[in-house]
Amino acid sequence: MLVQWILLICSAALISSKGLPERIVGGQSVSILSVPWQASLQMYGDHHCGAVIYSEKIVLTAAHCTERKPPYMFSVRVGSSNSGFGGQVVKVSQILEHEAFGKTFAESNDIAVIQLQRNLIMGFGVRSIPLADSSPQPRSLAFVSGWGSIESYGKGSTTLLGTTVAIVDRDSCMSSYRGGISKDMICASAPGKDSCGGDSGGPLVSDGKLVGIVSFGRGCAHSEYPGVYANVAELKPWIVKTIQRL
Ligand code: 4AZ
Numbered sequence: 001m002l003v004q005w006i007l008l009i010c011s012a013a014l015i016s017s018k019g020l021p022e023r024i025v026g027g028q029s030v031s032i033l034s035v036p037w038q039a040s041l042q043m044y045g046d047h048h049c050g051a052v053i054y055s056e057k058i059v060l061t062a063a064h065c066t067e068r069k070p071p072y073m074f075s076v077r078v079g080s081s082n083s084g085f086g087g088q089v090v091k092v093s094q095i096l097e098h099e100a101f102g103k104t105f106a107e108s109n110d111i112a113v114i115q116l117q118r119n120l121i122m123g124f125g126v127r128s129i130p131l132a133d134s135s136p137q138p139r140s141l142a143f144v145s146g147w148g149s150i151e152s153y154g155k156g157s158t159t160l161l162g163t164t165v166a167i168v169d170r171d172s173c174m175s176s177y178r179g180g181i182s183k184d185m186i187c188a189s190a191p192g193k194d195s196c197g198g199d200s201g202g203p204l205v206s207d208g209k210l211v212g213i214v215s216f217g218r219g220c221a222h223s224e225y226p227g228v229y230a231n232v233a234e235l236k237p238w239i240v241k242t243i244q245r246l
Pocket of ligand 1: 194196197198199200215217218219221226227
């Protein structure tokens with residue numbers, strides 16, 4: 001009887017500690033049904049980075065997630081709130097990274113187009129998202145999601161997390177990063193909230209459009225360093241042209 005009580009108390013403690021709102025960084029659990037364009041880019045079957053569903057055959061991610069690695073190492077999981085099981089898993093057939101990735105700064109043009117071996121079955125929890133045509137205004141709210149760490153240098157989360165951040169104006173982001181921000185980047189932050197390691201390649205969505213792809217930052221939720229994202233509106237001509245080449 002005593003053993004049962006100890007077990008019960010231990011499991012209750014475990015469950016309640018998992019319920020703490022210390023997710024993505026400063027976020028909460030979200031269902032794939034509310035961010036159905038979110039995908040997990042897997043390397044040898046393990047979550048490696050986020051990705052975004054563009055169409056049945058195409059997902060987008062960050063170039064630093066695929067950097068020079070061959071397609072056979074990768075697959076994509078969609079339609080599941082958990083990065084380790086459920087939904088659909090489809091193998092990658094081709095990866096095209098931005099030719100100017102890492103040219104101006106280490107993370108310039110941090111975007112790659114991924115073609116899948118077979119079509120995704122679209123439906124509940126599996127949907128594409130349109131690309132933004134113009135960059136959102138500073139202070140616009142945007143939602144970022146992923147299976148990344150809940151703190152700087154921490155472990156990834158197996159359940160999907162998300163949080164709301166605000167677009168930061170270019171000049172103030174420039175001064176935070178001492179000029180290392182190019183036009184193909186856009187910054188976003190909120191006190192105690194941020195994307196983090198393992199969220200890279202995932203979506204930043206504002207007003208129903210994909211405005212950013214998680215790229216980098218100094219630490220996570222650091223008050224002086226916003227999260228930096230590939231600026232989808234600026235990169236849209238490259239994305240469209242590259243998909244036509246596939
Ligand atoms: C990373 O290492 C990473 N705070 C991604 C996003 C941010 C920081 C680090 C933004 O993948």
